[in-house]
Amino acid sequence: MKKRVLVVAAHPMLENSRVNRALLDAAALCTGVQVRDIYAQYPEQMIDVQQEQALVDEHDVLVFQHPLYWYSCPALLKSWFDTVLSYGWAYGESTSKLTGKAWVQAVSTGGSEGVYQRNGYNRFSLAELLRPFEQTARLCNMRYLQPFLTQAADTLSDAALHEQASSYAAWLDNLVAGDWPPDVDSLQAEEAQYLAPANGVEAS
Numbered sequence: 001m002k003k004r005v006l007v008v009a010a011h012p013m014l015e016n017s018r019v020n021r022a023l024l025d026a027a028a029l030c031t032g033v034q035v036r037d038i039y040a041q042y043p044e045q046m047i048d049v050q051q052e053q054a055l056v057d058e059h060d061v062l063v064f065q066h067p068l069y070w071y072s073c074p075a076l077l078k079s080w081f082d083t084v085l086s087y088g089w090a091y092g093e094s095t096s097k098l099t100g101k102a103w104v105q106a107v108s109t110g111g112s113e114g115v116y117q118r119n120g121y122n123r124f125s126l127a128e129l130l131r132p133f134e135q136t137a138r139l140c141n142m143r144y145l146q147p148f149l150t151q152a153a154d155t156l157s158d159a160a161l162h163e164q165a166s167s168y169a170a171w172l173d174n175l176v177a178g179d180w181p182p183d184v185d186s187l188q189a190e191e192a193q194y195l196a197p198a199n200g201v202e203a204s
């Protein structure tokens, strides 16, 4: 059975974005995928919690698409988590309304894969840095799936970005088809990495 996929996109300056805009344009063409640009939806940053919860209710997979900002997500997405994932709905008391749904992130980073390593410029792998999201998903009784990464985002050639946008569309199509990326439990991982380490370490 087809899965209903919601892309919650968060970029505070989409008009200046190159990567996330290209990915969002690709997502918008995918059948079975609903795109929600929360900065456009909430210019005053006042999130309508009931509306967001109703939307989440209708979907099986939540894709959080965002650039990495200071090793985390843009502020409005954090605010979305703080308000929408409320006590008694997302966690606590009885069972979570989110039980069995999938949480997956589509993250772009200025840094390359090589700088997100123990001996790299950023010291920690992305899997380690994304652990607060992983644990949030877990607390909400959701499946936390391997993210879709676009790294060295600021230096991607037009051709590479075009290819990445096509890969994103194919990745979203697979989510709709129920062909999901592996579940991640970084606590169990010997080395908290999603991807094979790159050869050598580059400066960002």
Ligand SMILES: Cc1cc2nc3c(=O)[nH]c(=O)nc-3n(C[C@H](O)[C@H](O)[C@H](O)COP(=O)(O)O)c2cc1C
Pocket: 011, 016, 017, 018, 019, 020, 021, 066, 067, 068, 069, 070, 071, 072, 108, 109, 110, 111, 112, 153, 154
């Ligand atoms: C406020 C801010 C914080 C950022 N923090 C990080 C960071 O922690 N790690 C990183 O690799 N890139 C960081 N970057 C770079 C962005 O992630 C990168 O420019 C973005 O993913 C490119 O996507 P876009 O073209 O859609 O903006 C930051 C950029 C800004 C503006």
